Amino acid sequence: MSYQYDLVLHNGTINDPLNNISGEFDIATKAGRVVEVAKNINSQKSRDAIDVSGLNVLPGLVDLHMHASAWLGGRFAHKMLALAGVTTALDMSGPIDSVLEIAKNFGCGLNIACINYVRPGVTVANNNPDKAELEELLLSNFKAGAIGFKILGGHYPLSPEATATAIGVALDNGAYLAFHAGSTATRSNLEGLREAFELVGNRNIHMAHINSYCRGRVMDCHQEAEEALRLLEANPNVVSESYLSPINGTSGECKQGLPISQVTGMCLEAGNYEATEQGLEEAIHAGWAQLNEETGGIVTLSSGPQAVEYWRARKTDVTISFAVNPEIPKLRIATARRADKTYVVDCISTDGGGIPRNVTVEKGLALVRLEAMTMNDFVLKASYNPAKILGLVNKGHLGIGADADMTVVDVNTLRPVMTFNKGKTVMYKGRVFAGRTTMITTPAGKRNVESFGLNALLVDSSETPFCKLR
Numbered sequence: 001m002s003y004q005y006d007l008v009l010h011n012g013t014i015n016d017p018l019n020n021i022s023g024e025f026d027i028a029t030k031a032g033r034v035v036e037v038a039k040n041i042n043s044q045k046s047r048d049a050i051d052v053s054g055l056n057v058l059p060g061l062v063d064l065h066m067h068a069s070a071w072l073g074g075r076f077a078h079k080m081l082a083l084a085g086v087t088t089a090l091d092m093s094g095p096i097d098s099v100l101e102i103a104k105n106f107g108c109g110l111n112i113a114c115i116n117y118v119r120p121g122v123t124v125a126n127n128n129p130d131k132a133e134l135e136e137l138l139l140s141n142f143k144a145g146a147i148g149f150k151i152l153g154g155h156y157p158l159s160p161e162a163t164a165t166a167i168g169v170a171l172d173n174g175a176y177l178a179f180h181a182g183s184t185a186t187r188s189n190l191e192g193l194r195e196a197f198e199l200v201g202n203r204n205i206h207m208a209h210i211n212s213y214c215r216g217r218v219m220d221c222h223q224e225a226e227e228a229l230r231l232l233e234a235n236p237n238v239v240s241e242s243y244l245s246p247i248n249g250t251s252g253e254c255k256q257g258l259p260i261s262q263v264t265g266m267c268l269e270a271g272n273y274e275a276t277e278q279g280l281e282e283a284i285h286a287g288w289a290q291l292n293e294e295t296g297g298i299v300t301l302s303s304g305p306q307a308v309e310y311w312r313a314r315k316t317d318v319t320i321s322f323a324v325n326p327e328i329p330k331l332r333i334a335t336a337r338r339a340d341k342t343y344v345v346d347c348i349s350t351d352g353g354g355i356p357r358n359v360t361v362e363k364g365l366a367l368v369r370l371e372a373m374t375m376n377d378f379v380l381k382a383s384y385n386p387a388k389i390l391g392l393v394n395k396g397h398l399g400i401g402a403d404a405d406m407t408v409v410d411v412n413t414l415r416p417v418m419t420f421n422k423g424k425t426v427m428y429k430g431r432v433f434a435g436r437t438t439m440i441t442t443p444a445g446k447r448n449v450e451s452f453g454l455n456a457l458l459v460d461s462s463e464t465p466f467c468k469l470r
Ligand SMILES: [Zn+2]
Pocket: 065, 066, 067, 092, 351
């Protein structure tokens, strides 16, 4: 004889828009799946049971934009995601080898996918790679376990021609393609976004962090937000996310007296500092630039003379944040809808992970409290839509047979309280548990992922928007 259930959560309010459930129910799991959603499930038949009265039980949150590599985000990203209520997330730059290494050594039982950057001088020879070079890169990315390309145009631009070629190479090979707008002809701003839509044409891609092009660098930031939304409405082939934190995240690394990221230079100028290494040092000293510093097992923001020392000790190779995201445009972008009531921007993401801005629950639930969206809308944007974009048909909802990935939140404190991945506890009241990472990968990457001792979850690219979201 064995228990009928592994886990029962009692008396929570379940929000599952896909299955049209929004009300007080118990939910039971067995062998990693949801097996029952009903009133009064008998907890004596369950190995474990938790009373979640007064809390909301949501499908596990899926963060479609985060960073968890040694290059960006760092080793505490998994813990920070788990503490923030996330169960599944997409690393939006790689490098894949480092993402796997961190997933192996610092995993907390999350599901992680990775797309690898196309970066001049690092993964491609220069800013004008040809089709053959890009095809070779994609093939090696697949083998390593990544599911596609990230074009980092805003930071490390390619020529417009090479950008278009990279998009074509990814989509022709069933790869995930995300684009941080910008090229050698434009920058990471609304002009870059306009150019990006031209380069994409009618192809299906993921346009990264829509709010980040609306910082008032080209015109008034509110007008920029409206134009970005119009571009998305006119191009339903493009899926997108935006984040709710006031801070960005960029590289503090300098070479020959200059920041190597174009975005870092722009942020310095926005704060009236020179776009040089000297200007960056002054900005860190004064607090306009905030270092992402590893302290006490997580990453926190720091500035002042001690932060300058930390940055120098690491030869300037430290992630830096600037408070450059104006309030109203990011709220408008997060809540804007089309005439048919669907959201113009599909997902709320964080661009966090190891960058300390994992505020989807805190800020998203604040929008629910303000009645800017319903809890079911929040679930659509923070779980169902991103799961669908990743091709994860068993996630993003709590239907019978779905993966028992759940995030339990408290609307009163705006905090995640506990999370479960396939029924196993990932986070419980601020404590994070060790657990093997599951890498979302393709058949080509399965072997390498498993050689790191990680689980492999294979996605079928025919289930992703890169083939057929709309
Ligand atoms: Zn990012």
